[in-house]
Amino acid sequence: MSADVLVAGVLAGGLYALIGLGISLVFGVLKMMNLMHGELVIGGAYLASLLVGYAGLDPLLALPFAMLGMAALAYPLQRYLLTGLLRSSPNAPLVATFGLSLVAQAVLQAAFGTHPKALSAPYADAGFTVLGVRVQAVYAISFALTVVLCGATHLILTRTRAGSAVRAAAADPVTASMLGLNVRRIYALTMAAAAALAAAGGVMTGVAQSFTPTSGLPLLLTGFAVMALAGIGSVGGVLLGGITLGVLQSISTDLFGGGWRNFVVYTVFFLTLSFRPSGLFRRTVRA
């Protein structure tokens, strides 16, 4: 197997990590499976496509606006609908986010049609060669972006007052609210941040490949696979989880052909979830 395969896997893994980061953040803090994460990713891509199409912006310049836009959409949903469901029954958020994902798909279909779209950028198909290894520019950019966003998320969570508040709400929402933290707002802000990260992943996905209103489900599953490999609720392991997934896909495509890729990936994902629920990279069980 050539170095090309490994490098392509690692770089594609960066994009997967970006998609998994939002899911992992929401699950870690809110203890909630967000089945509309795929639509948040695709929604980001469509928002960016508006800016790219009408204002002629470069997708990378449209990216911050797409992030802000998706965050603004996600905040009220979490604040006024989903947080209330967290206490009603254990499956309620799962079902409600699934319902919202159906609505989002329908809205995207009505607004943009069902034909595939892609974000055009000069670096979409470009590539360069480093030390004899062929690298696709989009994936290199998205990998760098992921490293920055993962690092930023990590630093915000560990080094700032807001981050401490989020971690307190995650560890013990009752005590946190008794100590005066507005847990409902923290939850909504966490979801907004996750939506922003999803949108960033969506813009890069949109540059790298085409997307349709129903592309959300495979992206959601990618996110879950990353989270399972990284260890559920762990932000730190997400980058490693994404890279593992990318390398796994790349190697299995190389060895067995493209058709078997999904089988290998989902089998590994399933077995990891069952037999190593704390992920591949942590020795201890969740703290």
Add this chain to the structure above:
Amino acid sequence: VKQTTGAAVALLAATTIALLLGPGLDPGTQDLATTLLVYLTVAQAWNILSGFAGQVSLGAAAFVAVGGYTAGLALVHTPVSWPVGVVLAALVSCAIAAVLAVPLLRLRGDYFAIGTLAASIAVQALLTNWNWAGGAAGVTLPIDRIPTGTVLFELAAVVAAAAMAVAVYVRYSAFGLRLTAIRDNEPAAAGLGVAVYRHRFCALVLSGALTGMAGAVTAYQYVAVSPGGMASVNWSLNAVLMALVGGAGSVLGPVLGVFVVYYGLTRQLEDFQVVSLVVEGVLLVLIVKFAPSGLWSFLTRAGRAVWGRRRAPARTSAATPEEQAPAKEIEVV
């Protein structure tokens, strides 16, 4: 015991009526009824695993595919008759469920849901690449050896009746009580001596076998099996949608749910795909928000309120289990 007899008699009567009425229906209605009965089987099987036993599955498609492919491949590659195909579908689904139980039953709650989703996608990916099973295109069944029309409808009715019978058994038997005890509080159930693993295993295998039989009926109805049709994630989602809309954890909830979702929404709005998606999505959100135990219990409660006001308050203590606080996690947010 009295309730069990009543439910069994009602089920038997309903099945008999369906079988008697079946031959008189026109082909279009028969086809619609067959589809409704298949969905009823899948939704009821989901209800047994998830509504009663509390293990929310997003993987019904895996068993629809296993059952459908078993029956389909048996008919294509061997000279067996179609009833044997259905029996084989049930047996192979049992076996696959038992194998999947090893990793799956290590998972609980949302992890179980994600695990079943991953398993069903893995099954779909496997079938897509399995050339003997027709690969991505699937295989066409020998049309002269599969049931059609009235016979197919009767098969669907019998399979659905089997699913309903299992649901009645789970609802009224000690076995079912132990399942709901595990659902409501697993440590407490284990502490009182319920064999948790064995019961979760039984629920998974029973549900898998019923879903597999529904898959066999679908394979006969479509006259073909393909990874896109049999292992489509829509099966899993429809099972959840129908059971929850009607009321998970009750026997009649899924019946109502199948009718409302498939006949009331999917069928009526099939020309308006976008509207249909919006309505289904909004309905799900509204149900979990305002009627978390489903339309069936919502309606019975409303009915009882009207009924009870007109007559003297007869029985106040006979609350059914699904009414007694379906929400057990009172974790404050």
